[in-house]
Amino acid sequence: MEKKKMSLPTQIVIALLAGIVVGLICYAAGLASFTASYLKPLGTIFVNLLKFLVVPVVLLSMIDGIISMGDMRKVGSVGWKTVAYFLCTTAIACVIGLLFANIFNGAGLFPVLHNAEGATWEKATSANFMDTLVAIFPDNMWKAFTNADMLQVIVIALLLGGGVLAAGEKAKLAKDIVSSFYAVIDKVMTFIISLSPIAVFAMMIWVVATQGPNILGSLALVLLCAYIGYIVHAILVYSFSAKAFAGVSPLSFFKGAAPAMIFAFTSTSSAATLPVSKECADKLGAEEDISSFVLPLGATINMDGTAIYQCVATIFLATCSGMRLTVGQMVIIVVTATLASIGTAGTPGAGMIMLAMVLTAMGIDVNMIMIIYGIDRLFDMGRTCLNVTGDISCSLCVTKWEGGKIQPKA
Numbered sequence: 001m002e003k004k005k006m007s008l009p010t011q012i013v014i015a016l017l018a019g020i021v022v023g024l025i026c027y028a029a030g031l032a033s034f035t036a037s038y039l040k041p042l043g044t045i046f047v048n049l050l051k052f053l054v055v056p057v058v059l060l061s062m063i064d065g066i067i068s069m070g071d072m073r074k075v076g077s078v079g080w081k082t083v084a085y086f087l088c089t090t091a092i093a094c095v096i097g098l099l100f101a102n103i104f105n106g107a108g109l110f111p112v113l114h115n116a117e118g119a120t121w122e123k124a125t126s127a128n129f130m131d132t133l134v135a136i137f138p139d140n141m142w143k144a145f146t147n148a149d150m151l152q153v154i155v156i157a158l159l160l161g162g163g164v165l166a167a168g169e170k171a172k173l174a175k176d177i178v179s180s181f182y183a184v185i186d187k188v189m190t191f192i193i194s195l196s197p198i199a200v201f202a203m204m205i206w207v208v209a210t211q212g213p214n215i216l217g218s219l220a221l222v223l224l225c226a227y228i229g230y231i232v233h234a235i236l237v238y239s240f241s242a243k244a245f246a247g248v249s250p251l252s253f254f255k256g257a258a259p260a261m262i263f264a265f266t267s268t269s270s271a272a273t274l275p276v277s278k279e280c281a282d283k284l285g286a287e288e289d290i291s292s293f294v295l296p297l298g299a300t301i302n303m304d305g306t307a308i309y310q311c312v313a314t315i316f317l318a319t320c321s322g323m324r325l326t327v328g329q330m331v332i333i334v335v336t337a338t339l340a341s342i343g344t345a346g347t348p349g350a351g352m353i354m355l356a357m358v359l360t361a362m363g364i365d366v367n368m369i370m371i372i373y374g375i376d377r378l379f380d381m382g383r384t385c386l387n388v389t390g391d392i393s394c395s396l397c398v399t400k401w402e403g404g405k406i407q408p409k410a
Contacts, residue, residue: 012262015201022201023208032210040206043267046199049192050272055145057189057274058296059157060182066161066293067175079158081401082294085394086302089237093304094334097229097311104225105319154297189275196276200266207377222316222372226379229308230386237304238393246396248284256284257392264388268380270299273388286395287402294398298391305383305390310358313372313379318364329362 026035138144144152164171239250260280264273281291318325
């Protein structure tokens with residue numbers, strides 16, 4: 001009998017657990033610098049390969065998804081439902097983040113900490129809504145591609161996809177070219193994803209070996225607060241919406257989304273996780289043309305984990321600064337964090353820059369960001385996992401709202 005091959009999700013879980021164990025051994029043996037020099041690059045190479053795929057995957061998958069719909073009215077219908085879902089869940093995420101942050105803060109669990117010496121930070125850009133709006137419309141298509149400006153790439157995909165549909169029969173060659181290129185990219189994507197267990201193993205060894213088992217230290221409580229927010233949001237919002245709107249049970253939903261969640265947790269990049277998210281959403285029963293549209297859009301504008309993180313971190317850093325925020329100021333946090341999360345790139349560490357934006361809007365010394373800079377990756381792992389989970393949930397809900405039938409694949 002032919003030997004059954006171990007599934008990719010199983011390989012990823014084994015790699016994750018093995019990476020943690022080996023990482024602890026390396027930490028105890030003082031080999032952190034070795035892991036940073038020789039193991040982390042393996043993970044970096046893999047993420048670079050995925051980032052190389054991001055622009056062509058987003059561009060071609062969205063255009064292909066729009067063409068597959070065959071009706072401009074359906075594109076508009078899917079688009080507004082997707083954006084409405086993301087905006088609603090992001091606002092709820094902000095409220096959840098503020099709720100738990102205030103519970104922890106009210107109980108006196110947020111201590112006053114000292115700034116980390118020698119840390120640096122990248123200055124945030126303006127949170128002005130009109131500036132953000134103007135910036136999403138490209139003035140140079142190739143510049144948007146080379147800079148991997150995903151909001152602009154999405155606008156380009158929408159315009160080109162809509163143009164192909166509007167052109168009708170005259171655009172037949174363009175349709176064939178898009179389908180052909182997308183098939184090639186899909187094969188390249190499959191090959192690169194098959195390497196993910198190696199990358200997960202290497203990256204987890206580096207994280208554990210360099211941060212150590214006691215990394216949380218005095219920041220354990222704020223980290224715990226954020227993760228409680230992540231978990232509550234995933235269970236109450238995502239699994240509930242998948243059950244209520246798409247008829248997928250919470251257990252089936254999380255089981256089907258697990259490979260993408262695990263990969264997002266280790267890679268800390270929702271954009272890099274996009275190929276895995278697509279596979280999970282399709283297997284759960286989302287229509288392929290809808291998931292091709294929703295997931296790339298979600299990887300760019302659906303940042304619920306980032307929103308929770310920004311709210312928790314803002315309350316924590318305000319406390320560290322000796323500030324007490326009013327209800328009105330917290331409302332401003334919700335609005336600002338929502339805008340900031342929409343503009344957050346789907347790449348590792350981008351949430352830290354957006355946090356600086358929120359702190360600036362609240363009048364909090366941005367230098368306070370250095371207090372949690374050292375463990376930002378630990379926050380990033382959880383928030384990226386939550387972001388990706390929301391993208392998959394949305395693709396299922398929109399499929400159902402568009403009259404499709406959720407048919408999980410074996």
